Amino acid sequence: MYQVLKPSRSSTLPMRHLNYHVRHWGPDTSPLPTLVLLHGWMDVGASYQFTVDALQHERRIIAPDWRGFGLTTGAPVDHYVFADYLADLDLLLDHYAPGEAIDLVGHSMGGNVAMMYAGVRPERIRRLVNLEGFGLPATRPDQAPKRYAQWIDEIKQLHSGDMALKSYDSQEGVARRLMKTNPRLSEDKAQWLAGHWAQPNTQGQWEILGDPAHKITSAQLYRLDEAMALYKNITAPVLAVEASDDSLGQWWKGRYTLEEYHQRLTHVRNCRTAVVHDAAHMLHHDQPAQVARLIEEFLEQA
Secondary structure, three states: OOOOOOOOEEEEEEEOOEEEEEEEEOOOOOOOOOEEEEOOOOOOHHHHHHHHHHOOOOOOEEEEOOOOEOOOEEOOOOOOOOHHHHHHHHHHHHHHOOOOOEEEEEEOHHHHHHHHHHHHOHHHEEEEEEEOOOOOOOOOHHHHHHHHHHHHHHHHHHHHOOOOOOEEOOHHHHHHHHHHHOOOOOHHHHHHHHHHHEEEOOOOOEEEOEOHHHHOOOOOOOOHHHHHHHHHOOOOOEEEEEEOOOHHHHHHOOOOOHHHHHHHHOOOOOEEEEEEOOOOOOHHHHOHHHHHHHHHHHHHOO
């Protein structure tokens, strides 16, 4: 089992009809800005443990479990709206870092939230690190009829039970699943992650701590013009980090490319890029020391 170097502690904040679980590392107060870590889709805040362990300097760090993930709980829902993550983050910062310009790191979906939030509340962000938060392919208005129909059909599938997540016989089974998804993930890290990514139910089956309703496609199309308006409104310096494996190309098969992503980043007034070598999409698992170094060097620059 992976040996944690910097143990975390938990808090729960009642907020927006939810009990929001937040993981904490470091002191309760620090002369450095609070560092907020946002996890990706079907992930949890604890996913950042390896990167936190690799950070050289002590500071206050918080990582929430997004609604419908991890240990954050609330009333059942049958779909999620992306804008809710922005409101959730705003209220979390009001509670944990009131009046403070924070340093923000987001991975994948969390990176997309971070970029959007920094455009909505630019005064709340001092510096931003986006780990493979690429956004989505551009859409056209004439795609709307099929998108709404798809959304309705998937709602029906969810309620019929067709979207249930697979369960596992043991923590080891969850770890094997994680290593199959990410061949670079070592067994000790996979075993540790499995204990935070899933938990046993009353029958002893290990269930993923993610709501199946997250699998439902958004009813709204991804509006590139809106996204670029948000990018233009970001005032914080941004470091956009990608892995050496082209996960974007693997996902979208030419429908959306790294070249297009880099073009979008030109709309951010102060943005630089970096690459983590020998890594895929879960770069903070594959190369936590590289990721930690990039984060600290960027946050500490004058």
